[in-house]
Structures are given as C-alpha cells and as structure tokens.
Amino acid sequence: MTEKPYVLGIDIGGTNTVFGIVDARGNVLATGSIKTQKHHVFDDYVDELYQAASKLITDNDANDKIYGIGIGAPNGNYYTGNIETQINLPWPAPIPLAKVVSEKFGVPTLVTNDANAAALGEMTYGVARSMKDFIMITLGTGVGSGVVVGGQMVYGHDGMAGELGHLTARRGGRPCACGRNGCLETYCSATGVVRTAHEFLAARPDEQTTLRDIQVEEITSKDVYDAAVGGDKMAKDIFEYTGTILGEMLADYASFTSPEAFVLFGGLAKSGEMLMRPLMEAFEKNNMPMHRGKIKIMQSGLPQADAAVLGASALGWEAGRQAASTVATPAQPSVANS
Amino acid sequence: MTEKPYVLGIDIGGTNTVFGIVDARGNVLATGSIKTQKHHVFDDYVDELYQAASKLITDNDANDKIYGIGIGAPNGNYYTGNIETQINLPWPAPIPLAKVVSEKFGVPTLVTNDANAAALGEMTYGVARSMKDFIMITLGTGVGSGVVVGGQMVYGHDGMAGELGHLTARRGGRPCACGRNGCLETYCSATGVVRTAHEFLAARPDEQTTLRDIQVEEITSKDVYDAAVGGDKMAKDIFEYTGTILGEMLADYASFTSPEAFVLFGGLAKSGEMLMRPLMEAFEKNNMPMHRGKIKIMQSGLPQADAAVLGASALGWEAGRQAASTVATPAQPSVANS
Numbered sequence: 242m243t244e245k246p247y248v249l250g251i252d253i254g255g256t257n258t259v260f261g262i263v264d265a266r267g268n269v270l271a272t273g274s275i276k277t278q279k280h281h282v283f284d285d286y287v288d289e290l291y292q293a294a295s296k297l298i299t300d301n302d303a304n305d306k307i308y309g310i311g312i313g314a315p316n317g318n319y320y321t322g323n324i325e326t327q328i329n330l331p332w333p334a335p336i337p338l339a340k341v342v343s344e345k346f347g348v349p350t351l352v353t354n355d356a357n358a359a360a361l362g363e364m365t366y367g368v369a370r371s372m373k374d375f376i377m378i379t380l381g382t383g384v385g386s387g388v389v390v391g392g393q394m395v396y397g398h399d400g401m402a403g404e405l406g407h408l409t410a411r412r413g414g415r416p417c418a419c420g421r422n423g424c425l426e427t428y429c430s431a432t433g434v435v436r437t438a439h440e441f442l443a444a445r446p447d448e449q450t451t452l453r454d455i456q457v458e459e460i461t462s463k464d465v466y467d468a469a470v471g472g473d474k475m476a477k478d479i480f481e482y483t484g485t486i487l488g489e490m491l492a493d494y495a496s497f498t499s500p501e502a503f504v505l506f507g508g509l510a511k512s513g514e515m516l517m518r519p520l521m522e523a524f525e526k527n528n529m530p531m532h533r534g535k536i537k538i539m540q541s542g543l544p545q546a547d548a549a550v551l552g553a554s555a556l557g558w559e560a561g562r563q564a565a566s567t568v569a570t571p572a573q574p575s576v577a578n579s
Numbered sequence: 580m581t582e583k584p585y586v587l588g589i590d591i592g593g594t595n596t597v598f599g600i601v602d603a604r605g606n607v608l609a610t611g612s613i614k615t616q617k618h619h620v621f622d623d624y625v626d627e628l629y630q631a632a633s634k635l636i637t638d639n640d641a642n643d644k645i646y647g648i649g650i651g652a653p654n655g656n657y658y659t660g661n662i663e664t665q666i667n668l669p670w671p672a673p674i675p676l677a678k679v680v681s682e683k684f685g686v687p688t689l690v691t692n693d694a695n696a697a698a699l700g701e702m703t704y705g706v707a708r709s710m711k712d713f714i715m716i717t718l719g720t721g722v723g724s725g726v727v728v729g730g731q732m733v734y735g736h737d738g739m740a741g742e743l744g745h746l747t748a749r750r751g752g753r754p755c756a757c758g759r760n761g762c763l764e765t766y767c768s769a770t771g772v773v774r775t776a777h778e779f780l781a782a783r784p785d786e787q788t789t790l791r792d793i794q795v796e797e798i799t800s801k802d803v804y805d806a807a808v809g810g811d812k813m814a815k816d817i818f819e820y821t822g823t824i825l826g827e828m829l830a831d832y833a834s835f836t837s838p839e840a841f842v843l844f845g846g847l848a849k850s851g852e853m854l855m856r857p858l859m860e861a862f863e864k865n866n867m868p869m870h871r872g873k874i875k876i877m878q879s880g881l882p883q884a885d886a887a888v889l890g891a892s893a894l895g896w897e898a899g900r901q902a903a904s905t906v907a908t909p910a911q912p913s914v915a916n917s
Contacts, residue, residue: 390731499735
C-alpha cells in the first residue's frame with residue numbers, strides 16, 4: 242500500500258474559509274472556498290465545508306488519497322483541537338473543530354492558530370526547510386508569531402504560546418485589543434501604522450504631507466506606504482518608527498530563543514527597504530554582541546496567495562503521522578458478529 | 580551489568596569550583612571544591628580537579644559507578660562543550676571544557692551555563708519534576724535563565740538561548756555590562772537593587788532613611804532588604820520597584836512560551852513578601868487575560884547550598900544516556916593485530 246500522497250489544508254478566516262489539496266513538495270493541486278459566517282450552526286458550516294472540499298477532492302482524483310487534514314484558525318489550540326475563546330465567529334466557544342472535521346471527513350485532523358500554521362508552512366515547504374530554530378512573524382491587521390525550537394513548534398503548557406505580538410514594545414503605551422498597553426502589535430501591524438499616522442499628523446500640524454489629502458479616518462497602511470514611496474517625509478518617518486520598534490523587539494526575541502532566522506510574512510512585510518532598513522539597523526544595534534551579524538531576517542518563501550492553505554496543510558502531515566503511529570500499535574483481534 | 584548509579588556535578592564559579600557525587604534521587608553523597616583561579620594553564624586546573632574529584636569518588640566507594648559528568652559554567656555552550664567567550668577566568672576562550680574533562684575522567688561529559696543547569700536541576704530533582712514547560716530565573720549578581728519547552732531545554736541554534744536577563748525592561752534605561760541599555764538584570768538583580776538604592780537616595784535627598792547610615796558605595800542588596808524588613812520606607816519602595824519590573828517582564832515572557840510556572844532562585848528570590856507581593860501584582864496585571872491566575876511563580880525546591888552541584892549533575896544523566904545510545908549502535912568487528 243502506498244502512503245496517501247496528499248493533505249488537505251483549511252484556513253479559517255473571519256470572512257472566507259479557504260481549503261486546498263497539497264502534495265509533499267508544497268504543490269497546491271486545487272483550492273476552493275466558502276463563506277465562514279453564512280451558517281449560525283457550527284455543524285451546518287462543517288457540512289458545507291465537507292460538501293465543497295469533497296467535490297474538490299473528487300474532481301482532482303484524490304479520493305482516499307488524503308493523508309491528513311491541517312486547520313489554521315484564529316485561537317486554534319493544537320492540544321485540544323478547539324477554538325478556545327470567543328472571537329469574531331458566529332459559533333459559541335469552545336468550538337470543537339478537530340473532532341467534528343475529522344469525524345466528518347474520516348481523516349485525522351489537527352488544528353493550530355494561523356501564525357503557527359504559517360511557521361509550519363515555512364518549515365515544510367518554505368525558506369525554513371533546513372532550520373530547527375526560527376521565529377515566524379506575520380505582520381497583518383495584528384502581529385502573529387510561531388516559534389520553532391529544536392525542530393518543534395512551541396505550544397506552551399496550554400497551547401497558547403508564541404504571542405510575540407503581545408510582548409510590550411512601549412511600557413504604558415498604546416491600548417491594545419487584548420486589554421493591555423504598549424503591545425508590539427499596536428505599533429508594528431497594518432493598524433499600528435495607521436495609528437502612528439494619526440499620531441504624527443496630530444503632533445506635526447504644520448508639516449506638509451500628502452497624507453493630508455486623505456480623510457484622516459480613511460488612511461490605510463497602503464496609503465502610508467504609497468506616500469513613502471512617493472518621497473513623502475512624514476510617511477517615511479512612519480516607516481522609520483515602525484521598523485525601529487520591530488527591530489528592537491526582534492533583538493529581544495533573539496535573546497530568548499536564539500533563532501537562526503526570523504521569517505516575516507504579511508502585507509507590511511512586503512514594504513521593502515522602507516521597513517527593512519530601519520528594522521535591520523535597530524535589530525543589529527539592539528542585539529546582544531554575540532548575536533550581531535549572525536541572525537538572518539528573511540521574507541517568507543511561500544506564494545502569498547496560497548500561504549495560508551500551505552501552512553495549514555503542513556499540519557496535515559503531522560496529523561497523518563500521529564494517526565499512523567497510533568494505528569501501528571497492535572490492535573485487539575476483531576470478532577465477526579454475523 | 581547494573582547501570583552506574585551516580586553522576587558527578589561540577590559547578591565552575593569565578594572563585595570556587597565545587598563538585599559533588601549525586602544519585603538519581605538528588606541525594607548528594609559528598610562534595611568537594613578547589614580554587615578556580617589558582618592555575619594559569621587550563622590543563623593544570625583540570626589535573627587538580629581530577630585529583631580532588633577522584634579522591635572524593637574513591638572515598639565514597641564510587642569508582643566505576645559514575646554514569647556521566649555534568650558541568651555548569653558561565654557561558655558554557657551545550658553544543659560545543661566549550662566556554663565560548665572570554666569571561667572572568669584565567670584561560671583563553673574558547674575553553675574546551677567537555678572534551679578535556681571527559682578525556683581526563685574517561686566519563687561522558689556535557690556542559691551548559693549555570694542558569695540552564697539550575698533549570699535541569701529543578702526538572703530532575705526539584706519543583707519542576709512533573710513539568711514540561713517552565714522557566715527558571717536565577718536572581719544573583721546578574722539575572723540568569725533557563726527555558727524548558729515541551730520537556731526540552733531551549734539552547735537555540737547556537738547554544739546561546741535563554742538570556743532573559745537581557746530582554747529590555749526599560750527602553751534606553753540603565754547601561755548593562757552586555758553593552759546595551761535597560762536590560763532586566765540592571766534592575767532586578769542584587770546589583771540592580773543597589774543601583775536603584777543609589778538612584779532613590781540621590782532623587783530623594785530630603786527623605787530620612789536608615790540607608791543613609793551606610794556609606795553609599797558600600798550599600799548591598801542585603802542592607803536594603805534588612806532596612807525594608809525594619810520598616811524603612813525608601814527600602815520598601817526599592818523592593819516595590821524591583822518586584823514590579825520583574826513582574827511586568829515575567830508577564831511578557833509568559834506570552835512567549837506560555838510556561839506552567841516560573842521557578843525563582845538566588846539570594847534576591849528569598850526576599851519573601853517584600854519582593855513577591857509587588858511581583859505578583861505586576862505579573863497578574865500585565866499578563867494576557869488568558870494567562871491570569873493560571874501561571875505559577877514558585878521558589879526553587881533545591882537546597883541552596885547544593886543547588887549548583889545538583890543542577891550540573893542533572894546534565895550528567897543526559898551525558899551518560901547519550902553515550903549509552905551511541906555505544907548501543909552495532910560497531911565494526913574489531914580485527915586482532917597480533
């Protein structure tokens with residue numbers, strides 16, 4: 242019997258749930274999606290997901306060839322397989338994701354949060370393939386992270402480890418959605434860039450900037466990026482500020498687990514030299530002497546469009562392996578009933 | 580053949596090198612010590628260590644019963660077995676500690692830094708015996724740490740991980756011996772307490788305090804503790820300040836690896852409620868909501884006098900196991916030459 246050659250990766254976002262069939266080299270055979278919030282009953286959502294994914298599997302001649310299913314979901318807990326805490330989804334927490342999906346599909350399933358999934362994707366198919374110690378940082382609306390130590394994802398005693406976006410960048414700083422103050426993600430996310438723009442515009446009322454051509458409450462991090470690329474002084478200062486804080490914090494994280502590299506992903510990570518120059522300067526300046534010049538800061542190696550599905554799918558291999566090693570233990574002899 | 584029942588733990592300090600024979604339950608059969616800095620040639624130092632430890636082993640009927648040797652040393656690197664960087668020792672770095680000691684004793688030997696050794700000691704014999712995820716914090720002249728994740732010590736890609744004393748407590752704060760500013764250990768170590776005393780005395784010149792009965796450059800953290808216990812307002816404020824910063828930082832560390840507990844060790848950790856009340860208040864206040872009330876802060880479970888030897892000895896078991904699993908692989912048949 243050949244080992245099943247594919248995994249199914251499922252990325253659950255607030256708006257869309259995207260899924261895809263992936264092979265061991267990270268080739269995405271096909272993807273599909275459904276709306277996450279259409280059903281008020283969780284089982285109805287899983288039913289629709291099952292119908293849509295089953296059709297994709299059949300259409301791609303992959304029936305009985307799915308080794309495992311990996312799911313990336315906000316607040317997904319690897320240990321329990323649940324989404325533990327109430328978030329922007331219509332179903333009451335804890336949501337028993339792994340259990341219901343594995344029963345529905347009849348395929349071993351594991352769950353983790355989206356940033357951990359991204360790290361697994363880089364480790365399985367991306368730039369971190371040869372690495373045992375690295376830290377994934379996803380710069381989106383918030384800042385997510387996945388920490389890998391000695392080749393193992395760090396889940397912590399309760400599955401909630403790796404919240405590097407909530408380490409304190411500025412003591413007593415900006416209020417964070419987590420209820421605390423000064424978290425990294427209030428500065429170094431897409432929304433953090435917008436907050437910095439608001440602060441700079443208010444603090445420097447006499448300075449000319451193309452950012453004033455936009456309604457202040459409409460400004461996006463993309464607007465700030467475009468203005469900076471166009472040479473706007475304040476917009477460039479905003480990226481300088483953002484990159485410096487991120488570089489300072491990455492240096493602190495380096496003292497914690499001494500990774501071979503940081504891997505950056507997300508819209509903001511694609512800001513090029515605008516972000517990377519101040520980031521690298523602050524990183525090297527704030528690194529402990531023993532780390533200077535030795536820790537790489539890399540861009541994700543996965544195609545952005547498929548990265549979430551690839552990350553989730555990477556966990557599918559582990560789900561399959563875990564199930565295989567369980568099945569491999571001698572079973573009780575089965576007794577025919579009829 | 581019975582497995583050898585003892586390990587030898589060696590703790591190399593700037594002044595004394597202490598060693599002891601330890602059994603699997605953490606009973607210390609006997610200890611001895613030599614002066615670390617007596618010999619200018621490293622091999623002479625190892626010779627004296629070998630003579631003294633061999634006598635101890637013979638006197639305790641432990642010849643051929645030492646399973647492995649573990650060494651805790653400042654900047655000791657687990658991967659290379661060396662002391663990598665120049666420190667307050669008379670021999671040029673890198674110092675090939677594991678290699679020379681294992682050859683001299685004919686016993687498998689591993690090396691790590693003293694804080695990692697302390698964590699291994701707690702995991703093997705102390706309060707962290709049942710834990711897979713915890714963080715050891717040693718509060719001495721500096722602040723050391725050992726991070727355990729999923730039952731494994733975190734060494735990082737280069738063996739230099741777990742420098743939590745050098746995460747930034749105050750951005751742009753006090754100069755640190757590492758060349759950077761604001762590191763935790765400039766505030767929350769014995770020397771940090773003294774620096775805070777100097778700052779408070781200078782900033783509050785009109786305030787009466789028994790600390791002024793001591794020559795300012797002679798003040799120790801013990802003096803501050805004694806004054807605080809005696810009810811001195813400024814001394815109590817110094818502990819409030821110290822405990823608050825430590826609590827804030829431990830909350831950040833909790834967001835990183837989500838440990839089951841922090842284990843505190845060292846003179847300052849024994850300050851009781853004076854330190855622990857503000858520490859716990861700041862820890863809970865600064866923890867992410869999901870961690871509040873769930874992560875323990877514990878005192879070391881090892882007897883202070885033997886803790887360093889016990890910590891180092893814990894690594895001896897691993898050294899023995901590694902060697903045993905290497906030997907167990909089929910060897911080439913040996914050919915007689917004569």
